[in-house]
Amino acid sequence: MSLENILLGMLREPASGYELRREFEEGAQHFWSARLSQIYPTLQRLEEKGLLKSSEKPSEKGPPRRVYKRTKRGTQTLHKWLLGEPVVGTQRFAYIAQLVFMSELNDLAATRSFMVDLRERLAGLLQILQTIAEPDLKKLKRQPHTMGAAEFHDVIAIRMGLKSLASKVEWCDESLAMIDARTKHEREN
Amino acid sequence: MSLENILLGMLREPASGYELRREFEEGAQHFWSARLSQIYPTLQRLEEKGLLKSSEKPSEKGPPRRVYKRTKRGTQTLHKWLLGEPVVGTQRFAYIAQLVFMSELNDLAATRSFMVDLRERLAGLLQILQTIAEPDLKKLKRQPHTMGAAEFHDVIAIRMGLKSLASKVEWCDESLAMIDARTKHEREN
């Protein structure tokens, strides 16, 4: 299970389920996401398997937290995953399916407004990611040799999200141009 | 459920579950995929909901096929989905997670060979897609105005897969260059 490996990876330092969700929300959401209701049982399962060990810690604010720490076997399991093959999963793009089947409406104006909407959404995601990426990219430009291994790997990862989203926004623009050209040709005939 | 809508979309012409799988394998796998074991019960569910109607037809080869046809309500449901908002789902990139957590191995050579492997896989997917896309793209270049609505929408869709994959391969190459630069700097210090 991927989420198991991802939680193991995040637990470089001990943390609670609640804190791990924070990481998904803040830094990791461009490559993975998980809800608390999935995180909690997964952590429990990892403890049952002996890959994590938990203990209750009083919190500065609010109720006590259950803090999970990787065991030696947990680290071994993680490293085995890291040194294995790159996991290239199946991609699912519902909006592409919508676009393809939209041809049966025979309504280029509808296709166009769909693409405009999609472009806005993707550009919004791109902007969020750019904000997250900014400090890291700045450091990469100015003091690349002061970066630690973690920062370096983070930069490579986030650059992928950036490039991938940017190419999709570009694709939206090119598609809109194609739609407009076709619309123009239709009107002239 | 997205698969329900996607099957409705594919059923522009009546087809059996087995034929629909073919479509996933041949044309649609760059934006969605589904196994027979998921397709069959989903078609049954759609019939229970009154969005499809099935009938048994003798096959030219092999056992008789259960052929599904969209009902009026099925078409309405599909068009509602098509005219609704673009569905931008959560993306999950396990290989990016691997890359990020790999920093704790502190082994740039391992990161490098991971990226080389990943690049090959992505380039392979890109090549497959290019082969699928070729005839459509040729037509787009030579006789763009002879294309029907379906072909036109297909081209737009497949260009997205092409651009997205190409940008990922490019990202791999840039990342490898960054890794090599860092490795060189490490050796010099």
Add this chain to the structure above:
DNA sequence: CCACGCATGTAATAGGTTACATGATTTA
């Protein structure tokens, strides 16, 4: 005192994969 953020969880349901089971027809 009430709303909000902290913190942990369970239950029901939906979505998806792997493995299993069956049987017909065609081709080597």
Add this chain to the structure above:
DNA sequence: TAAATCATGTAACCTATTACATGCGTGG
């Protein structure tokens, strides 16, 4: 006659989302 392809399905399991339930502590 054995293997491949056609064709349909079920069962078990894994993965993920939505909704529900509980209770502490702080600030307005």
